[in-house]
Structures are given as structure tokens and as C-alpha cells.
Amino acid sequence: MTKIVSLRQAVQSDSHFLFGMKNDFTLQELLMCHPRNYSLEEIQDWIFRYTASKDSFLLVACNECGDSIGYLSIQRFLSYNRTAYFGIAIHPSYQGCGYGISLLNTLFEWSKKTLKIRKLLLEVSMANQKAINLYKKVGFSTVGTLKQNFFIRDSYQDVLLMEKEIEPT
Numbered sequence: 001m002t003k004i005v006s007l008r009q010a011v012q013s014d015s016h017f018l019f020g021m022k023n024d025f026t027l028q029e030l031l032m033c034h035p036r037n038y039s040l041e042e043i044q045d046w047i048f049r050y051t052a053s054k055d056s057f058l059l060v061a062c063n064e065c066g067d068s069i070g071y072l073s074i075q076r077f078l079s080y081n082r083t084a085y086f087g088i089a090i091h092p093s094y095q096g097c098g099y100g101i102s103l104l105n106t107l108f109e110w111s112k113k114t115l116k117i118r119k120l121l122l123e124v125s126m127a128n129q130k131a132i133n134l135y136k137k138v139g140f141s142t143v144g145t146l147k148q149n150f151f152i153r154d155s156y157q158d159v160l161l162m163e164k165e166i167e168p169t
Contacts, residue, residue, distance in 0.1 A: 003102040004064040007110050010047050010071065014060050017068045019043045021089055030128050031089055032150050032159070059110070061090070061103050069094040072107055074115075082118040082167075084111070104138045108166045118167040125150055126158045140164045 010018065021027060022043060025035035038046075050058035050073070057074040070090035077084040086107065090099055111117040123146070124131050140162040148156035 005102045010058040
């Protein structure tokens with residue numbers, strides 16, 4: 001059954017939800033972030049910086065009931081090239097419920113309509129096989145490997161660079 005997912009720009013009232021996700025160390029490691037404790041003020045500043053940016057976007061994903069289920073960040077948006085990198089995080093209580101594919105398809109439509117993006121790129125740890133499988137399922141292809149690129153838990157991990165054309169040139 002296809003899940004219905006919507007995206008909206010993050011606002012300050014999302015700070016408590018995002019605070020919980022940014023302080024989930026297991027989740028942040030999967031996102032290739034160096035986990036640390038964030039204050040609520042730091043999360044509010046993070047939202048503000050994205051809101052003020054012209055080339056980065058922080059979006060909250062909501063389910064059919066309007067509950068926040070995760071977030072997406074779009075960075076390095078280059079309007080001339082019509083490309084951007086993105087990251088996706090689904091709250092642990094919503095993982096494995098079928099939201100991943102719907103959320104990515106919603107992102108593809110939002111990116112085409114709102115930013116006129118033709119290609120999305122991402123970096124994912126080779127240790128995150130669950131995410132790699134999801135990305136392949138929605139049409140991402142691996143275009144390279146960054147050897148020993150991410151340092152976590154006393155060792156370096158390889159990172160895959162993946163891309164998907166969402167609008168033909």
C-alpha cells in the first residue's frame with residue numbers, strides 16, 4: 001500500500017521534533033553526521049539558517065495524518081546546473097513502514113516543480129545497506145566510491161556517490 005507523504009519547509013515550531021532526531025546518535029551515524037548533543041537553541045538556529053539560505057532547504061515530511069515523520073535537507077543547489085545533493089532522515093518509529101519510497105517520490109516531484117532540478121545526488125555510507133537498497137529501488141545508480149571518506153567509531157568507511165536523473169535534459 002502506497003503511503004501518502006507531503007513536504008513543507010521547516011519552521012521554528014518543528015524544533016522539538018527535529019531536536020529529537022538530531023540527538024538520536026544511531027540515526028545521525030547512519031546520516032554520516034558526527035553525533036553530539038544539540039541544544040534546542042542550536043536546532044532553532046539550524047532551522048533559521050536553512051530558511052535564510054538560497055541554495056539549501058530543510059523540509060519536514062508529514063504522513064497522511066499530518067504527523068511529522070522525518071526531514072530532508074537539500075544542499076549545494078546549483079540553479080544553473082539544476083542539480084542538488086540531499087539527505088533524508090525518517091524518524092525511527094516510522095522506519096520500515098513503507099514511507100521511504102513515497103517520501104523519495106514526493107521529493108522528486110517537489111524538486112522538479114519547485115526548483116526545476118534535473119538531477120539529485122547523495123552520499124551514503126557503504127555500511128548503510130538498507131538505505132542503498134532503497135535508493136536503488138527508486139532508480140539511483142552508483143557513480144563512484146569515496147574510499148575511506150567518513151570517520152566513525154575509530155575507523156574510516158567508504159562512501160558511495162549516487163545520482164538519479166529526475167528530469168531528462
